[in-house]
Amino acid sequence: MKKRTMALLLAMVMLLSTSVFAAGLGDHTGEVTATYVEGNDESPIVYSVDITWDELDFTYYEASAPVWDPVNHQYVSSGQAEGWAENDVAEIELINHSNTDILATYSYAANAGYESAEMTFASTQTYIGSAENGYQKTATNTVSPSGTLPEGTDNAVIGYITIQIAACPDVDPQMANDWVNAQQTSLHDFEYYNENYDVLLVESADEVPSGKRYVLEDELYELSGEFTAFNTYTAVILSGMDDGAELNYNYYRTLTAAESFKNNNIYTKP
């Protein structure tokens, strides 16, 4: 009996061992997973803008009584006329490192009690092109005080300048790529720069077709009519101080190959 029991137990152990051993061999199934991550259809826009400003510290001079000149027996000016100091002009420079165009808008808000003093910008808006072509773009603006200052003002903060940096408004993309800016000369000539800042040789109207837009300082222009050398053409101001105004230009000068500029995107008032 004992032997039978032992044999039965041994057989059961062997049987179980076989099952366990069998479990270590044969097929195993494991799940394989994978994930598809969508890429960007377009490179995301990254804004990076440098802003540099001069010290914004201005001086207002009260009118001084003339000084008696005993030699010439007359009164002479004390030297400083009433008003803001002559050299009271500060520069604000923006450099666009972004992969998109930007539009900078400048404004000033006076603190309470100093509303008599105003700040005047050379341009209230500046367009600064994208740096996608490898060149950073720079725009320089100036600000100067006007109006008057309350008597007794001593090193007081009279207001704040706000620079709004926004995506550029809709501009003909072809225009934005081919014509970065135009600089108006005193003879009303237009010099067109491509994105590499080489001055183009424009020899036919096809190179500057009608309907194209360009930005000059703080105004967005659109050319209308046929544009040919030595012809009359019209630029309509689409957006700016004189919306809808038409400027007529009667002369266009073809540029020579020697007239080329690199990395020049500084706007200056004509």
Added chain:
Amino acid sequence: MKQHHHPKQERHFYRGLLLILILFAVASSAVAVWAVFFREPEPEEVVAIRPDYELDVEENAKPIPNDNFVATKDPKKGGFVTLTYSDQVSIDLSEKTASLVFANPQRSNQDMVLQIVIQNHIITQTGRLVPGNQIATLPLEEDSVAKLTTGKYEGKFVVFYYNQETGEQATVNTEIPIMVVVKN
């Protein structure tokens, strides 16, 4: 004395008219009471509110990797800043956080304080963001979360600058239009 006789129809007419006038008076009074005591006032322009310059350093800021540029502009002569950012911001109402991209690179010589403003409400404001640091997430206060619902808002960054040596606020600031997407 001549007596006036009022036919029945006239009495009804005058009663109706009186009732209408009474109802009108009650409605007008109700509107007046609401306007005086219960109407929520239009939010005032608050963007001009400037933070005190002695703010703590923003605790959610992290160093910008590989940013070793050394600012060279003399801080006594105006200021120099670089703004690096995205104009897309997302807000998670359940997490009470705002996700954004905003950096003050090492090349700046000014500390920055950033506000996210939506419809003249300051949704959140950072502490001082020292050059060389960036922000990816900002916590939102309960009252800010309560003002928002899911959807898209046109908002703006308002950036103030502070002299690193004196703590004095610069007289130049920057505003940047942004798009804020609010989700639950």
